[in-house]
Amino acid sequence: MMRALAAAIGKDFRLLARDRVGLAFLTVAPIVVITVAGFSLASLYGAGPRGTTAYVLPIADEDGGRVGRAFRDALGRHEAVAIEEAASRTDAARRVERQRAGVALVIPRGASRTLAAGRPVDVELLTDPVKYLEVASLRGLVQEIRHDIERRARDRADRRLAHVRARMERTRVDFARAAETLAHELEALPGRLAAAHAATASRAHAVEARAARELRTALATATELQASRLSARLAAELGPLRRFVAELEAAETAFARWWRTVRRQAGRYADRLPPPPAPPRVPFAVSDLVRMDPDALAERLVGRSALPVPDVAIPSVRTPAPPALPTFHVPSLPEPPGIALPGVIEIVERSVTGAPERLNTFDQNVPGFSVTFLLLGMLLGVSLGLLDERDWGTLARLRTMPVALDVALLAKLVTRFVVGCVQMTLLLIAGRLCFGISLGPEPWALALPTAGIVFAGTAFGLVVAGLAYSREAVLPLGSIAIVTMAAVGGCWWPIDLEPRWMQRVALAFPTTWAMAAYNDLMIRRQPLAAALLPTGVLIAHGLAYLAVGLALFRRRGFAAP
Amino acid sequence: MPSAIVLADLRKRYGERTVLADVDLDVQAGEIVGLLGPNGAGKSTALAILATLVPADEGTAVVAGRVLPREAPAVRRVLGYVPQDPALYPTLTGRENLRFFGRMLGLGAHAAGDATDRVLELVELSERADDAVTTYSGGMRRRLNLACGILHAPRVLLLDEPTAGVDMRSRERLHAAIGALAADGAAVLVSTHDMEEADRLCARTVMLDEGRVVASGATTDLVGASGIAASLSLRTLRPPPPDWLDGLGSVRVLAANGTRATLALDDPTALPVLLARAARAGGEVVELRFDRPTLADAFFKLTGHTLRDGDGGGRAS
Numbered sequence: 046m047m048r049a050l051a052a053a054i055g056k057d058f059r060l061l062a063r064d065r066v067g068l069a070f071l072t073v074a075p076i077v078v079i080t081v082a083g084f085s086l087a088s089l090y091g092a093g094p095r096g097t098t099a100y101v102l103p104i105a106d107e108d109g110g111r112v113g114r115a116f117r118d119a120l121g122r123h124e125a126v127a128i129e130e131a132a133s134r135t136d137a138a139r140r141v142e143r144q145r146a147g148v149a150l151v152i153p154r155g156a157s158r159t160l161a162a163g164r165p166v167d168v169e170l171l172t173d174p175v176k177y178l179e180v181a182s183l184r185g186l187v188q189e190i191r192h193d194i195e196r197r198a199r200d201r202a203d204r205r206l207a208h209v210r211a212r213m214e215r216t217r218v219d220f221a222r223a224a225e226t227l228a229h230e231l232e233a234l235p236g237r238l239a240a241a242h243a244a245t246a247s248r249a250h251a252v253e254a255r256a257a258r259e260l261r262t263a264l265a266t267a268t269e270l271q272a273s274r275l276s277a278r279l280a281a282e283l284g285p286l287r288r289f290v291a292e293l294e295a296a297e298t299a300f301a302r303w304w305r306t307v308r309r310q311a312g313r314y315a316d317r318l319p320p321p322p323a324p325p326r327v328p329f330a331v332s333d334l335v336r337m338d339p340d341a342l343a344e345r346l347v348g349r350s351a352l353p354v355p356d357v358a359i360p361s362v363r364t365p366a367p368p369a370l371p372t373f374h375v376p377s378l379p380e381p382p383g384i385a386l387p388g389v390i391e392i393v394e395r396s397v398t399g400a401p402e403r404l405n406t407f408d409q410n411v412p413g414f415s416v417t418f419l420l421l422g423m424l425l426g427v428s429l430g431l432l433d434e435r436d437w438g439t440l441a442r443l444r445t446m447p448v449a450l451d452v453a454l455l456a457k458l459v460t461r462f463v464v465g466c467v468q469m470t471l472l473l474i475a476g477r478l479c480f481g482i483s484l485g486p487e488p489w490a491l492a493l494p495t496a497g498i499v500f501a502g503t504a505f506g507l508v509v510a511g512l513a514y515s516r517e518a519v520l521p522l523g524s525i526a527i528v529t530m531a532a533v534g535g536c537w538w539p540i541d542l543e544p545r546w547m548q549r550v551a552l553a554f555p556t557t558w559a560m561a562a563y564n565d566l567m568i569r570r571q572p573l574a575a576a577l578l579p580t581g582v583l584i585a586h587g588l589a590y591l592a593v594g595l596a597l598f599r600r601r602g603f604a605a606p
Numbered sequence: 607m608p609s610a611i612v613l614a615d616l617r618k619r620y621g622e623r624t625v626l627a628d629v630d631l632d633v634q635a636g637e638i639v640g641l642l643g644p645n646g647a648g649k650s651t652a653l654a655i656l657a658t659l660v661p662a663d664e665g666t667a668v669v670a671g672r673v674l675p676r677e678a679p680a681v682r683r684v685l686g687y688v689p690q691d692p693a694l695y696p697t698l699t700g701r702e703n704l705r706f707f708g709r710m711l712g713l714g715a716h717a718a719g720d721a722t723d724r725v726l727e728l729v730e731l732s733e734r735a736d737d738a739v740t741t742y743s744g745g746m747r748r749r750l751n752l753a754c755g756i757l758h759a760p761r762v763l764l765l766d767e768p769t770a771g772v773d774m775r776s777r778e779r780l781h782a783a784i785g786a787l788a789a790d791g792a793a794v795l796v797s798t799h800d801m802e803e804a805d806r807l808c809a810r811t812v813m814l815d816e817g818r819v820v821a822s823g824a825t826t827d828l829v830g831a832s833g834i835a836a837s838l839s840l841r842t843l844r845p846p847p848p849d850w851l852d853g854l855g856s857v858r859v860l861a862a863n864g865t866r867a868t869l870a871l872d873d874p875t876a877l878p879v880l881l882a883r884a885a886r887a888g889g890e891v892v893e894l895r896f897d898r899p900t901l902a903d904a905f906f907k908l909t910g911h912t913l914r915d916g917d918g919g920g921r922a923s
Contacts, residue, residue: 438693442754445657445687446710447679453710 070521077525081532085543099124100179101545103131103140103149110157112166112194112390116150119190126186138171138397147176147541148183149397156390160198164388174400175409175568176541184392191390198387272343279346280339287335290327297324399570408483411476412563413536415469416556420502420527423465427506428519430457436516451595458503458591465499466492485566490573494562497583501555504590511597535560555586609668610635610762610793611656616665618651618817625651626817629665635761638784638794640808642801642901648817649797650690653764656795657687670761683712686760686792690767692751694739700726700750701735704757711758718757725753728783745776752780756787763787765796769803781807801901811901815909825901832904835870838880839895842867842888850887854880 061068102120106113120126129146131137137149151169160166170187172180300321308315334342396402431454434440443453473491476482484491509526513519531537533547534556540548551557562579565571609632618626626648633639641649654660655667658678667674669681694703701722708718726732729749739747752768765784769777784807788794798804804811805825812822821828837860845864851857856873857880865888871877877896884891 437695438689438691439695441659442687442689442693442707443710444659445682445685446707447682447712448710 064517070524074521074525074528078528078532081529084547085532085538099127100148100183101129101146102126102183103129103137103146105131105134105137105149105151107134107154108152108156112156112160112168113152115194115197116152116168116187116190119193120150120186123186126183134169134171141171141173141397144173144176144398147173147179150187160388160390162388163386165391166388167391167393170392170394171397172394172402173398173569174396174402174404175398175564176539177404178539179541180394184394187392191392195387195390202386272347275347276339276343279342283335283339283342286331290332290335293324293327300324400568401570404568405480405482407476407480408568409539409564411472411480411482412567413531413538413560415472415476416498416534416559416563417527417531417536419465419469419472419499420505420531420556421523422468423461423499423502424506424509424523424527425519426464427457427461427503428510428513428523429516430461431507431510432513432516432519454507454595454598458507461503461506462496462499465503466495469495469499483567483570486570487566487573490566490576491563493573493576493580494559494566494583497562497580497587498555498559500587501559501583501590504587504594505555507594508590508597511594511600530554530556533557535564555583558582558586609633610637610670611639611795612666612668613652613656614666616652616655616667617663618648618655618660619663624817626655626662629814629817629819631812631819631822633762633793633795635793636788636791637810638788638796638808640804640811641795641797641814642799642804642811642905643814644799646816647799647814649799649814650766651817652814653687653766653795653797656762657685657764658682681762684761686755686758686763688752688755688763688765688768690770690797692747694747694750694754696740697738699736699738700731700742700753703739703750704735704753707754708757713758721757721759725757728756728786729753730779743776745772748772749776749780749783752783756783759787759790759792761792763792763794765794767797767799769798769800777803801905804901813901813905813908815905820908821904828901829899829904832899832907834899834903834907835872836874836899837897838869838871838877839893839897840867840869840884840891841865841893842884843890843892844888846884846887850883851880854883 104113104117104120106117117128120128129140131140131149134151137151140146141149149171151171153167153169156166156168168187168191170180170184174180304321308318311318337345394402431440434443440450440453444450470492473482473484473495477484505526509519509523513522533543533551534540534554535543535551536556540551540557540560543551558579562576562583565575565579566573569575611631611633613629613631616626616629617624629648629652631639631641641652643649651660655662655674656669658674658681661675670684672681674681695706698706704722704725705718708721709715713721722735723732726735729752731746731749731753734742734746739750742750748768748771752765755765756763763784768784769780772780781803784794784796796803796808808825810823811825811828813820813828821831823831835858842865846867851859851869854876856871856876858870858872859867860870861868869880871880881891881894
């Protein structure tokens with residue numbers, strides 16, 4: 046019994062050892078799946094392996110103040126975020142619409158001032174809800190930062206309030222002390238005012254007497270000065286008169302001399318000469334005036350000693366009595382006013398891609414798993430179907446017949462294509478009826494990516510059939526291909542979970558383009574145009590697979606010469 | 607009349623292994639020629655070259671006047687190929703298989719239907735025509751396999767071991783059907799390692815061994831040319847004495863072991879005398895078998911291999 050058991054076990058180990066494909070499948074397939082799933086789900090728990098999963102977050106800082114800087118600094122320090130500066134809100138929204146990012150952050154204009162004034166601020170998250178985990182992750186991060194900013198603002202306000210309160214308390218004490226001093230001063234003020242009034246009156250009397258004296262002296266001086274000025278003026282005024290009188294007297298003397306000369310010369314006829322007319326006489330008053338000293342004349346005219354000094358009466362200055370002082374009451378200082386704390390930051394989310402805020406997970410799962418099983422059916426159906434035909438011998442038999450083998454291959458692909466399209470359509474209808482999935486604004490547009498992925502999957506089945514030499518090889522090869530394409534291509538989870546480099550790698554897989562089209566049409570509610578590019582790429586994939594598959598088929602001798 | 611099938615100096619290698627070497631043969635219209643040889647002799651490769659499935663490396667292959675592989679498409683229009691293992695769609699019915707292959711052979715829908723009914727009658731499968739092939743016995747599948755190859759009444763029919771593993775009744779029916787096709791003018795080349803089939807079905811036989819033609823001609827000519835004597839195997843009740851065959855010049859001992867002996871009879875007329883002497887010398891003859899020489903014996907004589915074993919390790923009996 047034991048020997049038989051040992052022999053049987055030995056036989057099974059030998060069978061296993063010789064099934065290299067099976068062993069390779071057991072070893073390689075899990076590694077492939079682990080690798081694909083590990084990298085694909087790297088962002089599921091936030092941090093990614095080797096920092097390769099940072100989310101791109103465009104920030105449009107319209108505020109340019111403390112709030113914007115706080116968000117930018119905090120997000121910039123976070124390893125899970127790679128921030129990009131957006132020129133404007135429109136630019137940020139465009140980046141999300143074009144799926145370069147799942148979320149964009151907009152700090153509105155005046156946010157810092159509004160927040161400091163204690164009013165609420167709406168910080169906007171422009172989102173693509175299809176990128177659910179990215180949105181959730183960044184939403185949480187922004188909330189966290191928001192709370193941190195609010196907490197720090199409150200702390201800052203508290204510190205400032207305490208400082209103001211202390212300063213006001215010191216001011217209040219100083220004020221009370223000053224008020225007390227003022228009250229004392231006011232109390233002593235009437236006595237001081239009366240003394241000052243008396244001193245002022247005494248000083249006024251003295252000033253009056255001195256002013257009278259000084260005034261008289263000034264008047265005397267002025268009178269003296271006026272007299273001397275008068276003398277000088279009289280001298281100046283009488284000068285011509287005196288000169289005339291002197292000249293007149295000299296002329297009389299000269300005439301008398303001339304007359305005597307004349308008479309002498311006339312000799313005997315001196316008597317016949319009539320006497321000359323008598324010159325006019327200078328009145329005495331004039332001659333006296335001419336001969337008089339100017340000072341005497343001035344004194345005679347004005348009379349220096351007789352010039353009286355006027356008695357100027359200096360009006361006495363009366364100092365008014367000080368008015369009655371008003372009663373002064375020191376007002377009591379009010380308590381320091383309450384300082385407003387900073388306002389709160391509200392996070393407002395807005396979808397900019399057309400997708401609703403709340404998603405139906407079946408919108409992702411129905412097309413995703415439908416594509417997976419579609420590929421399974423297409424790939425295994427085509428490749429195993431061809432291998433079946435090879436094993437049945439019908440493929441060889443067909444090669445001996447007039448109809449080209451390519452016709453038989455094409456027929457198989459067309460059949461699978463039709464079945465695949467019907468299968469996908471039924472799955473979408475079932476998804477609609479059972480799970481209420483969205484079929485988008487133009488449900489018939491789903492026919493484009495459906496036809497594209499079915500074509501690509503069918504043609505890829507031809508490639509697998511061309512590469513795999515046996516049914517045993519098809520299963521691992523096909524399974525690994527399907528698992529990789531489905532997982533990396535976003536059929537099992539949103540592709541945005543994957544690191545950026547893997548998303549770029551995923552562009553090589555038809556599943557990626559199919560899911561992009563389904564997501565755009567079904568979740569983002571985009572029109573038909575959104576599916577044109579992905580469908581074109583899917584058809585290109587299909588044509589490439591078809592060419593490679595046929596070449597492999599011919600190279601391996603399946604086809605006729 | 608030109609030959610419907612001509613192979614001349616045909617060579618084919620798979621890697622380092624030579625599968626066919628300087629093979630010559632021809633088949634006339636209405637003639638059934640057997641390609642006899644053990645497994646691995648190159649029979650199927652020769653048929654595959656004629657069926658346009660693989661190209662020859664060297665030499666000439668002509669079918670219905672068309673040179674292969676250059677004129678393969680034209681050859682396929684006149685060719686009927688019946689592979690060794692039934693090449694059928696197992697989940698389709700016999701009729702569905704026939705209709706499909708009829709269309710692939712270039713028949714219109716109506717003609718394919720008529721041809722289907724005709725060949726079903728010929729291979730006696732009309733009653734089971736609408737059953738899935740998976741429900742057929744091995745013999746029925748081989749008959750259906752043959753029917754699929756003759757739907758379009760081919761001018762050249764290639765049969766690769768058509769009766770392998772088939773019961774006697776089915777074999778008879780297949781032979782009858784093949785004979786009917788040849789009678790209608792088809793050139794038939796049958797690959798087999800069954801000497802009886804070759805003997806009964808084929809007018810001529812070409813013996814292949816390790817890719818080379820070792821002999822060809824009518825069955826009786828091949829056996830006669832081999833010079834092999836008939837043999838007699840017997841067992842007596844007790845061991846006969848060593849000299850019990852003295853005086854019988856046409857009898858030689860091939861093997862002797864106690865009560866058993868295998869003897870060669872160059873002259874079959876000596877049989878009665880031999881049996882009488884054996885009864886006397888051994889007490890009684892308890893077992894007796896008489897074998898006439900066959901194609902297998904001739905093949906063994908020519909190659910040292912049996913027809914059943916590809917490695918040539920056995921002996922003909």
